[in-house]
Amino acid sequence: MAQLSDEQRMMRQSCRDFVDDVVLPFVKQNWKQEWSMEPEGRLPASILDSADKIGIRTLGVPEEFGGVELEKGTEVATFAMISEEIARGDSGLADKLVQNWKVSVLLRQLAPRPLQEKWFKRLVDDPQFLLAHCLTEPRGASDRWLPYNVPEAAMQTKAVKTDGGWIVNGRKQFISNGYDAGLYVVYANTNPKVGMQQGTSSFLVPRDTKGFSVARCNETLGCRYMNNGEVAFEDMFVPDDHVLAEGDALGKAGVYFRPGKIIQAAKNLGVGVRAFEATSEYVQNYVQGGRILIKHQAVALRLADMAVRIEAVRSLLERASAAVDADAPDAEVLCNMAKVFASEEMMKVTQHAVELHGGNGMMLDFGIEKLFRDAAIFLHMDATVDISKMKIVKNLFPQTAGKYAGPE
Numbered sequence: 001m002a003q004l005s006d007e008q009r010m011m012r013q014s015c016r017d018f019v020d021d022v023v024l025p026f027v028k029q030n031w032k033q034e035w036s037m038e039p040e041g042r043l044p045a046s047i048l049d050s051a052d053k054i055g056i057r058t059l060g061v062p063e064e065f066g067g068v069e070l071e072k073g074t075e076v077a078t079f080a081m082i083s084e085e086i087a088r089g090d091s092g093l094a095d096k097l098v099q100n101w102k103v104s105v106l107l108r109q110l111a112p113r114p115l116q117e118k119w120f121k122r123l124v125d126d127p128q129f130l131l132a133h134c135l136t137e138p139r140g141a142s143d144r145w146l147p148y149n150v151p152e153a154a155m156q157t158k159a160v161k162t163d164g165g166w167i168v169n170g171r172k173q174f175i176s177n178g179y180d181a182g183l184y185v186v187y188a189n190t191n192p193k194v195g196m197q198q199g200t201s202s203f204l205v206p207r208d209t210k211g212f213s214v215a216r217c218n219e220t221l222g223c224r225y226m227n228n229g230e231v232a233f234e235d236m237f238v239p240d241d242h243v244l245a246e247g248d249a250l251g252k253a254g255v256y257f258r259p260g261k262i263i264q265a266a267k268n269l270g271v272g273v274r275a276f277e278a279t280s281e282y283v284q285n286y287v288q289g290g291r292i293l294i295k296h297q298a299v300a301l302r303l304a305d306m307a308v309r310i311e312a313v314r315s316l317l318e319r320a321s322a323a324v325d326a327d328a329p330d331a332e333v334l335c336n337m338a339k340v341f342a343s344e345e346m347m348k349v350t351q352h353a354v355e356l357h358g359g360n361g362m363m364l365d366f367g368i369e370k371l372f373r374d375a376a377i378f379l380h381m382d383a384t385v386d387i388s389k390m391k392i393v394k395n396l397f398p399q400t401a402g403k404y405a406g407p408e
């Protein structure tokens with residue numbers, strides 16, 4: 001583990017206490033709650049209130065607006081550390097919180113000062129206030145991640161200039177916090193004649209904007225305490241002063257994407273760490289064949305495999321988060337590596353966990369299958385495994401693999 005500052009050590013401890021005292025007991029005692037078909041009541045408000053009390057809801061918000069500003073040189077590493085701790089308790093709760101941090105980082109970079117004053121205050125004042133970032137559309141997200149920079153791959157959500165602002169029409173799906181956020185960053189095509197790198201703009205959209213609606217809450221396999229949602233825009237007017245970036249919005253979103261990949265990997269690691277902890281306890285207590293499971297060599301080998309994969313992911317994650325914090329030239333490739341490596345390794349770690357628990361591993365009330373389901377989500381969030389790998393190769397070999405579209 002990298003050397004931690006006193007501030008980081010204190011934050012990690014208060015997160016660990018919060019997870020051990022509040023989150024894990026809630027998840028264990030209320031396991032049916034995850035399957036409630038009433039998204040509003042799935043996670044009680046008291047959990048976000050408690051997260052707020054230990055200061056992990058408004059990370060990334062500048063101190064002058066009442067947020068918790070982290071040491072700049074290690075901000076991303078601290079995001080990673082806290083994400084891992086929270087996801088060790090519940091990955092969906094971690095999703096809820098990290099969207100606030102990631103969008104706050106984007107807003108402090110791109111939003112005009114009056115908007116920062118207004119919305120950071122709202123965020124800081126209301127422990128239930130959530131932020132969302134809307135890129136993905138029913139037509140798909142992979143073209144955006146690569147990105148496939150030709151007009152025909154442009155977003156189908158369109159914004160057309162009008163007097164004093166823009167008229168937005170379209171739809172976004174699979175959005176984290178999409179169901180219950182108070183404020184959304186929305187990406188739309190503003191120039192159909194050019195590639196999406198030049199023709200995409202981003203807008204700040206409060207939930208009560210006329211023409212904005214939440215179309216549905218998606219019922220997901222894992223991370224169910226985060227209400228993933230679909231949102232629609234029908235002749236939605238967004239004033240000029242709510243434009244965050246005009247034309248080059250995808251390029252400017254790097255401040256969101258790179259820490260985002262690190263945070264994904266870290267949450268994913270937290271799920272694996274919890275699977276390892278629970279499994280270690282189980283195999284040292286549960287007896288078969290006359291001895292506790294850990295004394296059977298086949299079981300010990302699986303446990304070792306889990307531990308190795310966790311440490312390998314942690315090492316790459318630390319290296320990648322340091323590169324993102326330092327804005328190093330290899331930051332882009334390393335953060336994608338950490339994200340995709342974590343997603344594949346933690347899938348294997350949680351598979352070992354369910355197998356070593358036998359039938360108990362398949363029982364909803366035992367809590368182990370939840371970790372397997374939560375881990376599976378990471379294969380698809382923030383770009384799929386294959387698209388992440390394509391991005392890695394594109395970065396390593398920009399002259400050849402860097403070009404996906406058009407004639408050779």
Ligand SMILES: Cc1cc2nc3c(=O)[nH]c(=O)nc-3n(C[C@H](O)[C@H](O)[C@H](O)COP(=O)(O)OP(=O)(O)OC[C@H]3O[C@@H](n4cnc5c(N)ncnc54)[C@H](O)[C@@H]3O)c2cc1C
Binds near residue numbers: 136142176177228
């Ligand atoms: C829980 C969850 C939370 C999410 N949160 C957000 C959010 O907050 N904001 C947001 O904007 N999005 C969000 N997403 C969307 C997520 O980023 C996308 O689901 C993901 O990037 C994959 O895009 P897609 O589902 O459109 O798949 P597609 O792009 O439709 O891909 C389908 C399949 O085709 C493959 N494929 C596509 N193109 C190529 C290619 N050129 N070459 C080879 N294979 C290809 C993909 O790898 C995949 O296997 C979330 C998704 C999930 C599951």
